[in-house]
Amino acid sequence: MDSTSDASPTSPRRESVWHDWQWYAVLILALVVRGGIGYLQQENFADDPDSYRLLANNILRIHSFTLDDPAEPTAFRPPLYPLLLAVTSISRNVLPEEVLLLHVVLGVITVGLTYFWTIQMGLQRWRSLAGFLVAIDPILLNQSTLVMTETLATCLAILTLVAVSSLAAKQLSSDDARGSRDVTISAVNIAGAVGLAIFCRPTFLVWAALLPMAIWFCCRGWKLRLSSVLAYGLMLLFLLAPWVVRNLLVFEAPVLGTTHGGHTLLWGNNDSYYEYLRSGSTPVWDNTEFHQRFARRNPYLGTSASELGRDRAAYREAVETMKQNPGMAAYSAVVRFTMFWRLLPNALSEDESGRRTLVRYAIGTWYFIQFALVIAGLFALGKDLAKPGWMAAIMLLASFSLVHLFFWSNMRMRSPLVPILAVLACAGIELIRNRLAKR
Template identity: 85%
Template sequence: MDSTSDVSTTSPRRESVWLDWQWYVVLGLALLIRGGVGYVQVDNFSQDPDSYRLLADNILRIHSFTLDDPAEPTAFRPPLYPLLLAITSISRNVLPEEVLLLHVVLGLVTVGLTFFWTIQMGLARWRSLAGLLVAIDPLLLNQSTLVMTETLATCLAILTLVAVSSLAIKNLTCDDPRGSRDVTISAVNIAGAVGLAIFCRPTFLVWAALLPIAIWFCCRGWKLRVSAVLAYGLMLLFLLAPWVVRNMLVFDSPVLGTTHGGHTLLWGNNDAYYEYLRSGSTPVWDNTEFHQRFARRHPNLGTSASELSRDKAAYKEAVQTMKQHPDMAAYSALVRLSMFWRLLPNALSDQESSKRTLFRYAIGAWYLVQFSLVLVGLLALGKDLAKPGWMAALMLLASFTLVHLFFWSNMRMRCPLVPILAVLACVGIELFWNRLAKR
């Protein structure tokens, strides 16, 4: 099906977004929504499920990226989010109100960038709707009230897409007098954005490796294309090098992401989980015993060396389990695929209240409608999906899906994809709108 004629092909609006009254209305509504939800659930910011506040506290208190005191350097979590928590804590205590303010700001930036990216992709008519879909997205709303990385990761994902689309819109050629300079600056901007995303969530590493394909098609002429890819690659290496060198000095091993990857791979590929998939009757797998057994086999000695050895042991056990049970490894990958793209949240118990059940199904209905519109949007775009902006977006969707076929997965891990899904849904709405107008 090729329905590109039904999709808006107008060029991006030339006037500055700062002069667009809808921009301010959408940001105002987003402030009320995100700020209101955060204020109501401000107590959630006192919790620290993934130890990011602990890391931030130690950065402020003992000036070390560590989970322990006395300090023992760690790479168990990516560094950007706890560093941002520390920098934005005026009280130097990472108070719940300070985390709330940070998340609201990040949420507003995400909504604003989605608004702008929608214009870049030729859907100016639906720019406000796309921004609002991101502002009220159930997954993002839930994660915005937790001390976790999804809010920042989503912001950096859409920032990278805006950077890619900005280069593509320039349509630079070798004949442009400032083409080489402009393409270098734009490519460096892309590398900077995705580099920050990697420091927030290492899953972005796969996307970063794919982005040169989209960057290649952002300009015309092989010289500019080579310049763009080289500038991107060199800047990305420059940005990632300090973390890798630091980890080499700490662990005697060039850790590019974190020392947590082995654990998340083993989490979804172990004998206990495979047995649950074969015969489990509870709504959610109770993984308490799995974590306790791993801790007994590989005790945490509180040292950097122990941290790395535990990560390597987890990788080894996961790979061995998958080799021993290839059928279950394949089946569990399909389960993780369904977990990543599922419509409604899991029931946490068999005795769930009717109110919570209704709430879960309302969320499921929301995503059912949105995903249906996304599929229509993908069909409507047709050949336009080969444009650099859409190409980069599809590569992000594919890379996250691919990574979580193997590593532990659930709904919240697709949060960085929400702006793309919102804009694709608007493409689907545009198709229906145009056809109704014709009738």
């Protein structure tokens, strides 16, 4: 891909991002868009679909990470988002206005980090466009108005990518006297960012396990490469240990993620869903009976032991269902892949309004164009995809796709990938621009 001189990762302009007027223009745009959408949809912040507000309020009220009162420790949801809701609640009641403000701030930070990462990846000309694409992305706009983790997860994903690319940009070698110190600090920063991401959404665990491959190529020389990977690994273990130890004490089992994974696996691998895939005629599978049936078979008894038992029972049932129906298990994995990467949001009913249909097709058109540019961008980058920053990005795309081959999937679950897709689309635009210029 043709890179102009001002797009170089070592360009002086990259060091003066705080003096770049486009930086502030994009941040203001993000503030207006995210703030405006949040204000118009403020009633959504009163809902609590995944019990994150409940967890945050219990942290504030009874000082326990629990869904119940009297307190019974839980790991049903990851801890970071409810903790953030709690510590940013001035009223100590996690009011809708406070959640709105938190999401706006996270959204603006995400856009700013995308802007900076675009420069790091050698696409400085398109830095504002990349930030703009993230600011107005339909999935992120929708999720930013809900008390759910997507807004935070996306911010932490791009923060990790910036940390990886920052280490690569230093171009340290074993001959550099400051190399060992700088490598350690940078690797710790990467571990810190991805560790927070894991505490927001356990799906990042797979990416965290793959990141050492990208970190390895950030430096030159065996000594620094080993130091960087070792520093990353030790810091990540240090960050994850308290949660694992806490769960070991509570559940008498080393729960690394949550006690919700089994249910999510079973959600996409059960007899009812397989039957729907064989002969279902409705636009969306009605999973109400599935959830009720599982609850009857595995009632929640209000204890941590019961919570863990339900999770393990769900894992066992899902695995058994897949073993008994290998063909449908494979087919459902393909369906989940298409659900994860689909362009058009699902029709929620057969008699949806004309306005909603128009909105759905507008979103589908948006993603069709973006994905076409992403493919062009991948082609344009070519061998550059082997560079650490792009390697880390591609591994994030691949790891999320892999996880959701098995676990329940839909469009919103690709939210953390949006900044990568935006920058890849800009690489595609760069390719088209260069081809047109040659003509």
